[in-house]
Amino acid sequence: MDAHAHAAHGHGELEIPFNVHPRPDTGLYNAKLGIWLFLASEVMLFGALFSSLILLRTGVENWPHGWKLLNVPLATLNTFVLISSSVTVVLAWASLRLGDLRKGKIYLALTLLCALIFMVVKAFEYGSKFSHHIHPSTDNFYAIYFTMTGLHGLHVLGGMVVFAYFLGPGAKMWQTEPARFTNRIEVCGLYWHFVDLVWIFLFPTLYLL
């Protein structure tokens, strides 16, 4: 509880307790709890969409099979890409914990690359649909397909922005506060795994059933 000891003024920047080190009684630092709460809300966000999918699907007589309409090989490739990126990001965190910034950055860059590949593949998938005049308005299968994968894609994009930041200007923090920087990578990693997790459920429900 030493964070309480130095009164929080007199510095230019206000110091928030347990920003870096875990609070003894909860065992968590602030951002760790924060990200899990955020992910809980994300569960409810995607949960609502899955709930919609179930209701729409059971509400009509003949819901199409995803594998008849969508490109399963491409999506499988994307699944591999995304789980690879999950590994690289957790390896990045491990490297940082071992004090190896260079390796950490390489893994981060790989993660970013995977994300990029994912988005490019996605763009091809969307593009081929559009070129066949298939849009969200075509029917409710495509409607939910575009909406869910689109929202998921936005999450990937968001992750890319964050990774790019930590590869670039964000990495400066390593010089002054390595522990805090490592925490930050852990936190974005958690977010990133969640994005992966959503895809793990989206992939079969949309493409394989």
Added chain:
Amino acid sequence: MKEFLARYMPIDASAHGSKLDDLNAVVHWLMLVLFVGWSLYFLYVLWRFRASRHPKASYAGAQSHISSYAEAGVAIVEVILLVGFSIPLWSKWTTQPPKSSNPLEIRLVAEQFLWNVHYPGADGIFGRTDVKLVSSTNPVGLDYADPGAKDDIVSINQLHLEAGRAVVVRITSKDVIHSFSLPVMRVKQDAIPGMEIPVHFTPVKTSDGATWEIACAQLCGLGHYRMRGQLFVHTRAEFEKWLSTQTPAAAAAGS
């Protein structure tokens, strides 16, 4: 309490309404008892423990646990309300009357901002309907070619019923959600496009020239306020007479 509430409510002309009003009365008893009880306590306490009269507060405060009994009492009454009244009543509300009781079947198609009332006619069979056939002269989209449609009657904003005979109103909507409300019958049911929901009730009084109304209870657009229909409840003979004066929709359309 029932009488007291009745002073504010429209008359009740249905067979089931009285049961609903009973429930309402019992709930309002519970509310009244809690309200009056706590209000008296409240006023007394404010007077007795005002600072000028009671300058030193008691750290321990109230020692009695009477309030726990009050809470338990509320819980028990709520269980009774649920199990003894509301759930069984709802179960009746959703259970359709037996065919043997010869209920009057009606389709009711709401649209912005009126009620289309569709009677199956003498054959008791609703003709096929299709949205593609909807037009200004054919508001419910009856397929006149269908034999079942020949004698179907469609009227607008006028619902005619027979006292003493159960009626099943199949409620749906063409466009947005409306809500079919018959205050004097203690009936209300949302009219939802894409769904057809059957509500049933039995009018027990004739309207006899009184203005009984169909109200729209769900916001459905700028004309929501004027989506008003009329309800007529006839004796059996009058109802038959009324029915015989109606021109079937197919004939009116000239096909």
Added chain:
Amino acid sequence: MSGHATPEEIRKETRIYLMVFAGLAVLTAVTVAVSYLHLSIGMAVLVALFIASIKGFLVAGYFMHLLSEKKLIYGVLMLTVFFFAVLLWGPWHHHYDTFGR
């Protein structure tokens, strides 16, 4: 577990991550393969969700190191999962329990 692990432990974790990765890859292959069997829809849903749940468990348990997480996080997630389940159930049940259907 953050921060205080020894380098040795971290290296061990790393090996676990790679094993999990292999597991995920295999399961992905399996679920895709199964989809080519064109099982009846009920069966297909069951199998697909079963496999997805295992994969989800691997990601959450190891990559997100939930298996060694603090009680507080478990509490939050249990609450969330419960509400999530309620949200899946409610609309669906209402759909089937509409009178006159």
Added chain:
Amino acid sequence: MAPKRQLRVGTQWLYVDEAEKLLREAIRIQEEEEKKRHGGHPQSWIRRYVFSTDHKWIGLQYGFTALLFLLFGFSLMLLMRLQLAWPNKAFGILKVLGETAAPGGVMLPETYNQLGAMHGTIMVFLAIVPLAVGAFGNYVVPLQIGAPDMAFPKLNMASYWCYLPGGLLMLGSFFAPGGAANSGWTSYPPLSVIATQGQTWWLLGMVFLITSSLLGSVNFIVTIIQLRAKGMTFMRFPFFVWAQLVTSFLLLLAFPPLEAAAILQLMDRVAGTSFFMPSGLVVSGNVLANAGGGNPLLWQHLFWFLAHPEVYVLILPAMGIVAEVLANNTRKPLWGYRSMVGAAVFLGFMSFVVWAHHMFLTGMGTVISAFFQTTTMIISIPSVIILTAMFMSLWGGSIRFNTPMLFALAFLPMFGIGGLTGLPLGLAASDIHLHDTYYVIGHFHYVVAPGTIFALFAGIYYWFPKVTGRMLNEFWGKVHFWLSLIFINGVFAPMFYQGLAGISRRLYDGGAQYAHANPAFKSNVLMTVSAWCLLAAQVPFIVNFFWNVFMAVLGKRNAGPNPWQATTLDWAATTSPPLAHGNFDVMPVVYRGPYEYSLPGHEFDYLPQHVEVPEAPPPGGGMLPEAVAVARREA
């Protein structure tokens, strides 16, 4: 020479001039300390007052904005109420709506629907929640738990800066073609999907507001759990903190489904999908081109999955404020604090499983309706427990009737009426007659207007001296209270009568053309007049408020740091704790529960949470300002 008057402070007797001197001294010391702490770190004006990361300033930003929205939401309703009492009559003031919305000063039905939808939306999402959570939560919670700030100050700033654009989008929508959203605050499709462009603005605005709430709730939960001062265990939290904690969980987990629903509705409107649009819709004679196959009830489920928890978001912070004020002004601990906390947590939990009680008349079968009726009855129990505990807390107190206390006291029966009238709505069978009538409107306005708004007023009067160093004027406060109490009942009590009579809500002409509405329709005049008088009743408050803010800005203080002799940590901080420099000189340590008032065997009747030695006189002058004021008046 007049004999020297003595007055009582705590259990001591002081001479008036002595007391005045002490008070001046206390204020001076504070100001000096503050100056010391401000020294040396000049911050740009923008960082300090616009993009501030300080929870207190963000709280004030929220507060000001939300109060303006509250007034705006009220104004919309004032215009609507004219139309309700005197349908189709021209009013000069309605000309402010413009010639297209109210030609010749007669409001159009479209306009009525816009104002109604926006009144609901603004009141719930832009006024009450931001005020109760954004303002009071932000300002008070970190102080009460002894934290230097929120856990994520930048996120806190972002939360406000999502709220404001969301609000501005909502306001801007009035200028969209076809005007603002007009499908009710509930925005039921298909109506909302085929509605004019304003609905799209509404949806975008909601996305901003939801994001703001999500950021805020993560921040609150982390702050409350992680930044508690030493010794501040969960069971030593003031009830207000508990209320905010539960509220944050509700926002965190209930809002995302509405976000999803908003995205789906946006898709339906903009991309032509049919999530909520069943097949075969015919709108004004034309078959809609949508693919169909959607389900309009899906929206209702997602909406109410949020909106029911949301109503407890509206009430829990209010209960928290009332609990603080009650304990303080009865000068005794809350009765049954533990059961209140348990009830609040249980209430929060249950609020996720009752949502479909708003949908009984959508064709619900017996089983599902039985489920939701049962959960609804269950959820009323924790409310009963909380209210009962508050009533019981009065017993044995030494009740001071100052303005915050009056508002807090009035909250009890007013919330009681609102809550009790929820019961017949919660039973599906009695809801048949009452659903979508003014009975519902009456029910929830009793909980949110004379309930929540009164609690918020109590909070404003109570914490105003903390924020500004000035007491709001008691006399005008009491005028404000009594007039508001009378007129607000004048607006809402007749609604139960109208609802029993079967008058539908959202009627442009208040039901003028319905025969069954006829007897009850007449009360509309009384209600509208009351509503306008209610506006007039706010004038003393607004003047009182701005006058004292103005004087405070000039540096004229008349209150010490703890004018109510309160025990919680917020009163341990200096008056208007300096912005962006942490809240406490020395991080406080907590030694006891939140409401140690009138502990037997102590000289003073309050024992702050952070005072280690019980015998030491509480710092900050305690009752001085009030006592001095009384003495001055009597002299």
